[in-house]
Amino acid sequence: MEFFRYKSALNFMGKSKIAIAISITLMLLSYGILFTKGFNYGIDFAGGTIVQVKYDKTAPIKEMREKLQSNKLFENASITEFGSPDEVVIRMKTTTGNVTQDIGDITREALKGTGNFEIRRVDIVGPKVGGELREKGIMSMLLAIAGILIYVAFRFEWRFAVASIVALVHDVSIASGFVALFGIEVNLDVLAALLTLLGYSLNDTIIVFDRIREGIVTSKNMTLEEIINESITRTLSRTTLTSLTTFFVVFTLFMFGGEIIHPFAFTMLIGIIIGTYSSIFVASPILLWFGFDVKKYHTKLAEKAKREAEKERMRAQFESGVM
Secondary structure (H helix, E strand, O other), rough: OOOOOOOOOOOHHHHHHHHHHHEEEEEEEEHHHHHOOOOEEEHHHHHEEEEEEEEEEOHHHHHHHHHHOOHHHHOOOEEEEEOOEEEEEEEOOOOOOOOOOHHHHHHHOOOOOOOOEEEEEEEEHHHHHHOOOHHHHHHHHHHHHHHHHHHHHHHHHHHHHHHHHHHHHHHHHHHHHHHOOOEEEEEEHHHHHHHEEEEEEEHHHHHHHHHHHHHHHHHHOOOOOHHHHHHHHHHHHHHHHHHHHHHHHHHHHHOOHHHHHHHHHHHHHHHHHHHHHHHOOOOOHHHOOOOOHHHHHHHHHHHHHHHHHHHHHHHHHHHOOOO
């Protein structure tokens, strides 16, 4: 389906310097936010306790805070609505060290007199386990990037691989900066969103790179810049439709999916926008700046074809008994 109809290729590379300047600015701002404000680590990574409480009417959050203040275990605990006004989540950065104590029973006793309620869920993550999860999360991200580098270098060429990795680092950096800026709780869902973003952004970039490679092979007297412009223009309809449909689905999750899905959906929303942008204005210009020589590539392809033809000729002689 052709969403855009064009008579000539759009000059994307003519705007590449402006785009790269914007990208560098956003990345520097993101790193500044990460170093100054940092992530708001959730229970998964920082350790602590989550208690989900459901009332038979609107939860009296103010009264709950007053009741919980009398117990040191709930010191600095946060109470937020969870999907509906009658359901709340109590988050604490601490865990009870006494194995004989049931945090659910303690919460039930502390909230006595606030109305009819039930304890729906109690999740406890120790600080050591949270630290291990954080380390393994970072390791999984690095391994994913390394695997992508090897895959793209094998499928295309090292210049394509480096360009795609720079684009992925760009996407994850800016998405992480937005997560830190808005104080989104970083948990396993956000990590899953960042890993999903790697795959989504890479898919967009590979489709553009595939078209660029086809253009390099079939082009006669075109420069690399002209090939890239034509390739991006030809994939523009597909990129727009894919990005919009994905964006609307994730936006629906963000609006109506409830509190539990918000961190994942928010990270994906930012990631879809940044990932689509980077496949056009980050990965492709870097490939251009590496000085990829179209004529040398044609010569390399011709030599490869010549070697393959020679192998086929020798194989045919061997099979016919003529050496």
